[in-house]
Each structure stands twice: as C-alpha cells, then as structure tokens.
Amino acid sequence: MIWSERSVIIVRSRSKIGTETFLTALKAYAAGPKKNLNLLDSYAKQMRLAGVVRKYLEVLL
DSSP: OOOHHHHHHHHTHHHHOOOOHHHHHHHHHSSSSSOOOOHHHHHHHHHOOOOOOOOHHHHHH
C-alpha cells in the first residue's frame, strides 16, 4: 500500500488504532519513492503532530 502525507497524518489517534499501525504507515511512507517530507511536516504542523512525526522519522531515516 502506498501512503501519502495526508494518510500518515490522519493516523494521528495512535491510542485508538494502536502505535503499531501508525508505525507501519510511517515506515511504508518513509520507504516509498514519492515521499515529500516538507509536505508531511507542513501537515504535521497543522495537526499539531510535528514533534511526534519528527521523533519517529528521525529513527526511520
């Protein structure tokens, strides 16, 4: 499955869906050839998730 920036940010309620699902989505996004980290950061800031997304991406990238 190909994840877009918006899809990753929509998976923001980690407590409801589980952290593993969030991490799976983030890993798939990070491994994808068409990732746009600037756009992901922009969406994360709008949803107030920039710190969380950045923390996980630092480990993955």
